[in-house]
Amino acid sequence: xxxxxxxxxxLLTPIIGSVLVLFxxxxxxxxxxxxxxxxxxxxxxxxxxxxxGLEQNNPQFQFIHQxxxxxxxxxxxxxxxxxxxxxxxxxxxxxxxxxxxxxxxxIEKNVKMFTFSLLFLEAGMLGVFISLDIFLFYxxxxxxxxxxxxxxxxxxxxRRIYAAVKFFIFTMFGSLLMLVAIIWLAVYASSTLGxxxxxxxxxxxxxxxxxxxxxxxxxxxxxxSFAIKVPLFPLHTWLPDAHVEAPTAGSVxxxxxxxxxxxxxxxxxxxxxxxxxxxxxxxxxxxxxxxGIIYGALxxxxxxxxxxxxxxxxxxxxxxxxxxxxxxxxESLQGAVIQMINHGLSTGAxxxxxxxxxxxxxxxxxxxxxxxxxxxPLYAAVLMIASLSSIGLPGxxxxxxxxxxxxxxxxxxxxxxxxFTIFAATGVIFAAVYLLWMYQRVVFGQVxxxxxxxxxxxxxxxxxxxxxxxxxxxxxxxxxxNTFLKLTEASAQSIxxxxxxxxxNFLK
Amino acid sequence: MPSNNYEYFLLMPYIIIGVGIVLSVIIxxxxxxxxxxxxxxxxxxxxxxxxxxxxxxxxxFVLFSGMIEVGGSTAIFNxxxxxxxxxxxxxxxxxLKKYGTxxxxxxxxxxSSVLGMMVMAGSKDILMIFMGLELMSICFYVLAGIxxxxxxxxxxxxxxxxxxxxxxxxxxYGIALIYGATGTTSIQNLIENxxxxxxxxxxxxxxxxxLIGFSFKxxxxxxxxxxPDVYQGSATTVTSLMSTTGKAAAFSVLIIVLSAAFSxxxxxxxxxxxxxISTLSMLFGSIVAISQFNLKRxxxxxxxxxxxxxxxxxxxxxxxxxxxxxxxxxAYAFMNIGAFTVISIIEGENDSRTDLNSxxxxxxxxxxxxxxxxxxxxxxxxxxxxxxxxxxYYLFIAAIKSKLTWxxxxxxxxxxxxxxxxxxxxxLMYFRDSTENFKIEVSSYSLSAVIISALLILIFGxxxxxxxxxxxxxxx
Numbered sequence: 001x002x003x004x005x006x007x008x009x010x011l012l013t014p015i016i017g018s019v020l021v022l023f024x025x026x027x028x029x030x031x032x033x034x035x036x037x038x039x040x041x042x043x044x045x046x047x048x049x050x051x052x053g054l055e056q057n058n059p060q061f062q063f064i065h066q067x068x069x070x071x072x073x074x075x076x077x078x079x080x081x082x083x084x085x086x087x088x089x090x091x092x093x094x095x096x097x098x099x100x101x102x103x104x105x106x107i108e109k110n111v112k113m114f115t116f117s118l119l120f121l122e123a124g125m126l127g128v129f130i131s132l133d134i135f136l137f138y139x140x141x142x143x144x145x146x147x148x149x150x151x152x153x154x155x156x157x158x159r160r161i162y163a164a165v166k167f168f169i170f171t172m173f174g175s176l177l178m179l180v181a182i183i184w185l186a187v188y189a190s191s192t193l194g195x196x197x198x199x200x201x202x203x204x205x206x207x208x209x210x211x212x213x214x215x216x217x218x219x220x221x222x223x224x225s226f227a228i229k230v231p232l233f234p235l236h237t238w239l240p241d242a243h244v245e246a247p248t249a250g251s252v253x254x255x256x257x258x259x260x261x262x263x264x265x266x267x268x269x270x271x272x273x274x275x276x277x278x279x280x281x282x283x284x285x286x287x288x289x290x291x292g293i294i295y296g297a298l299x300x301x302x303x304x305x306x307x308x309x310x311x312x313x314x315x316x317x318x319x320x321x322x323x324x325x326x327x328x329x330x331e332s333l334q335g336a337v338i339q340m341i342n343h344g345l346s347t348g349a350x351x352x353x354x355x356x357x358x359x360x361x362x363x364x365x366x367x368x369x370x371x372x373x374x375x376x377p378l379y380a381a382v383l384m385i386a387s388l389s390s391i392g393l394p395g396x397x398x399x400x401x402x403x404x405x406x407x408x409x410x411x412x413x414x415x416x417x418x419x420f421t422i423f424a425a426t427g428v429i430f431a432a433v434y435l436l437w438m439y440q441r442v443v444f445g446q447v448x449x450x451x452x453x454x455x456x457x458x459x460x461x462x463x464x465x466x467x468x469x470x471x472x473x474x475x476x477x478x479x480x481x482n483t484f485l486k487l488t489e490a491s492a493q494s495i496x497x498x499x500x501x502x503x504x505n506f507l508k
Numbered sequence: 509m510p511s512n513n514y515e516y517f518l519l520m521p522y523i524i525i526g527v528g529i530v531l532s533v534i535i536x537x538x539x540x541x542x543x544x545x546x547x548x549x550x551x552x553x554x555x556x557x558x559x560x561x562x563x564x565x566x567x568x569f570v571l572f573s574g575m576i577e578v579g580g581s582t583a584i585f586n587x588x589x590x591x592x593x594x595x596x597x598x599x600x601x602x603x604l605k606k607y608g609t610x611x612x613x614x615x616x617x618x619x620s621s622v623l624g625m626m627v628m629a630g631s632k633d634i635l636m637i638f639m640g641l642e643l644m645s646i647c648f649y650v651l652a653g654i655x656x657x658x659x660x661x662x663x664x665x666x667x668x669x670x671x672x673x674x675x676x677x678x679x680x681y682g683i684a685l686i687y688g689a690t691g692t693t694s695i696q697n698l699i700e701n702x703x704x705x706x707x708x709x710x711x712x713x714x715x716x717x718x719l720i721g722f723s724f725k726x727x728x729x730x731x732x733x734x735x736p737d738v739y740q741g742s743a744t745t746v747t748s749l750m751s752t753t754g755k756a757a758a759f760s761v762l763i764i765v766l767s768a769a770f771s772x773x774x775x776x777x778x779x780x781x782x783x784x785i786s787t788l789s790m791l792f793g794s795i796v797a798i799s800q801f802n803l804k805r806x807x808x809x810x811x812x813x814x815x816x817x818x819x820x821x822x823x824x825x826x827x828x829x830x831x832x833x834x835x836x837x838x839a840y841a842f843m844n845i846g847a848f849t850v851i852s853i854i855e856g857e858n859d860s861r862t863d864l865n866s867x868x869x870x871x872x873x874x875x876x877x878x879x880x881x882x883x884x885x886x887x888x889x890x891x892x893x894x895x896x897x898x899x900x901y902y903l904f905i906a907a908i909k910s911k912l913t914w915x916x917x918x919x920x921x922x923x924x925x926x927x928x929x930x931x932x933x934x935x936l937m938y939f940r941d942s943t944e945n946f947k948i949e950v951s952s953y954s955l956s957a958v959i960i961s962a963l964l965i966l967i968f969g970x971x972x973x974x975x976x977x978x979x980x981x982x983x984x
Contacts, residue, residue: 165935172923
């Protein structure tokens with residue numbers, strides 16, 4: 001097999017960067033920030049090289065690099081990407097430098113440690129998306145908990161400790177059960193293949209042959225771990241806490257990338273490894289997804305805290321993604337992947353914008369604001385675009401993802417019912433209600449609070465530099481989604497083929 | 509069977525430590541500077557013994573008419589004991605100075621206890637096991653009470669002695685019954701005729717008594733009652749020795765005596781026993797540790813739950829599980845020694861500052877210490893890619909291979925519970941500000957012990973093969 005070191009360089013960039021940060025002096029805050037930004041930009045450039053080098057019609061994993069790591073257990077450092085994972089890699093490397101920029105003023109406490117954590121986190125997230133060995137995947141999946149835990153716990157809000165511990169334990173609970181399933185699968189593989197392996201491409205052949213009863217349990221263990229991360233209703237309770245208490249940068253990364261690890265796991269592992277169980281449980285999971293869509297939207301409406309509102313809207317949006325995945329049609333799966341990116345961009349932007357207000361006033365409650373369009377017109381316009389993108393206005397990115405998912409689920413043979421689509425579609429309407437209502441209360445009307453006049457200043461250049469790149473992609477995906485759909489098509493088809501080839505009897 | 513002269517070469521680690529003990533006594537008697545000389549002398553002994561064992565790992569022989577084994581897994585155990593003890597000695601130098609509790613016998617007792625452990629790990633005869641065990645235990649009883657003027661230390665020592673004696677009673681009675689049933693104390697004989705003996709009720713009874721006795725020593729529920737008080741009351745450095753190398757020695761014996769039951773042609777009839785103590789220890793240790801606010805007590809309960817994880821390996825009873833246990837013991841030794849050394853640095857006089865809150869704000873007071881402690885806690889909690897995770901991973905593989913998937917699931921559930929109290933330490937160090945104002949005096953010796961442990965944990969975590977390859981090659 002031809003080895004390609006590109007992904008390894010990509011992974012090593014933030015790791016080496018984070019180690020180098022430790023050698024800076026604590027006082028050199030500006031230098032450390034610049035360094036963090038520079039490292040994350042280098043990672044972005046490397047991932048762009050990957051984008052231009054990828055054969056888009058090839059569903060196989062590319063840029064493969066495999067080195068034996070733990071010989072006694074036949075575990076190798078094995079990385080590679082297909083279109084789906086490359087898109088998520090790009091999202092990660094795209095959002096990380098923006099996050100660094102957004103914290104320029106917000107994070108003053110222990111900048112060195114923050115930069116270290118964020119770079120370490122980037123490495124962990126990239127590792128999750130590029131690992132092709134389940135064991136390696138698990139290592140990154142767990143290791144990335146530590147920096148996120150520190151980011152919430154050190155730089156977070158008032159109840160940050162509660163949120164950090166809850167986040168940690170929730171995720172740990174799911175992933176440890178997944179660990180048992182991983183080991184079980186590898187042990188099972190050693191009875192069919194003749195050797196113990198956690199190599200994903202080989203397990204794709206083994207997973208579907210696991211006896212049905214046991215496969216259901218293993219699917220459950222994997223699914224639970226990913227569903228907690230997504231988070232799927234009713235496992236979402238850690239999310240609002242973590243989002244609200246995390247600093248802006250933490251929320252952006254959490255919403256933008258971390259949650260995608262859950263949905264990515266469903267696409268990469270749950271569907272192809274356990275196709276029979278995936279098909280069997282698809283209606284049940286879709287019901288949960290639809291409940292999540294509606295529940296998240298309704299709860300968002302009732303929020304008085306802007307950050308919490310955006311947090312609950314994530315539950316709703318990710319419900320769409322899960323529905324798209326388990327509808328198991330090419331459209332819905334591609335829609336789900338696009339929607340992952342969309343959610344990363346729109347919700348990331350919304351969190352950034354809430355953070356902009358918070359930096360100035362240190363208040364997040366909607367009632368504190370009102371009529372700020374008169375004070376900060378540029379901000380009002382920017383917030384409008386971000387909200388509309390999140391609502392799914394045609395012409396912006398959100399529409400594409402939701403539309404594809406709804407079409408796909410409508411004609412899905414696995415779900416075989418219109419009701420999922422009908423109920424899910426109400427989520428789009430509710431989204432318009434809660435976001436526009438919030439927008440109206442915060443931006444329009446009279447300036448109700450005199451203090452705002454002193455506190456608020458409009459978006460500055462740095463903040464615009466952070467937000468404009470996101471908007472470029474929001475419009476790009478909305479107007480010409482083909483650039484991105486082309487990337488995922490081959491991989492989506494190949495995953496569904498894998499599912500179909502093992503479940504022909506099942507579907508009839 | 510090697511020639512007689514060669515036998516002594518192979519026994520060199522034992523001879524080094526044994527002669528070292530005698531020399532240490534002479535040094536202690538003749539010079540006034542023993543406080544400066546003895547620790548370095550001990551560390552030198554431990555290093556020579558450990559590396560001598562490691563380099564002769566392939567020289568696997570049974571010596572003295574089937575009494576003692578050298579090389580093989582014994583060598584790995586000797587390595588763990590000696591390196592562990594060397595780290596403990598390194599951290600003791602300042603600890604003893606800080607409290608003014610230096611007594612010459614301290615280092616000599618540590619050396620003797622290590623000799624006892626080495627005899628245990630190498631024994632091929634039940635009587636040798638007993639001899640090693642007593643040598644180790646009696647040293648521990650004295651060491652536990654080395655802070656003579658402290659009431660808690662006296663209590664710890666007394667409690668440890670009484671319950672230890674109780675356990676010894678079980679073991680002796682067990683040995684007597686085994687001898688009565690089989691007419692021999694040779695372990696080789698046990699292994700060869702194990703299947704035949706299993707029908708003998710007296711033999712089984714004796715064996716179970718032996719297992720119960722060692723369950724005391726590994727601190728498994730329901731034989732754990734002495735652990736929290738002894739760990740809390742003893743000097744911190746002593747606790748770190750007892751909880752790591754002492755536990756490893758007890759496990760080495762269990763592996764030796766059970767090797768018969770683990771071989772392929774005989775059933776592992778003791779599985780129900782180990783499944784029970786493993787389940788109880790894991791859950792009890794993890795759950796009770798949550799309500800502990802004294803660091804040493806918390807680590808005592810954590811030690812109980814770790815005994816439970818390792819007992820999974822004994823229940824699974826295959827080659828992988830033995831390898832897993834040995835790996836786990838090595839990882840656990842360095843995680844725990846590191847954690848206890850950090851505590852010994854922070855600790856103030858009269859047991860002050862051993863509660864959780866004294867760690868508050870450590871990250872601003874001393875970032876290196878805080879980062880290492882966080883590393884130890886994450887490793888104990890089993891977060892990859894640290895050594896503690898691989899220990900668990902190997903054991904869970906062994907359990908699933910032996911169709912004990914549910915035990916592995918219980919293991920991960922108890923890991924989740926234990927995460928709570930391990931990361932609470934990190935919460936305090938990083939997320940809270942200091943409540944008490946005290947200065948931490950970090951000396952280079954203790955700090956280097958912490959850093960060496962941290963590095964070992966990282967190395968075993970990122971490159972587990974460095975250790976695992978050796979273990980597996982030895983077991984085959």
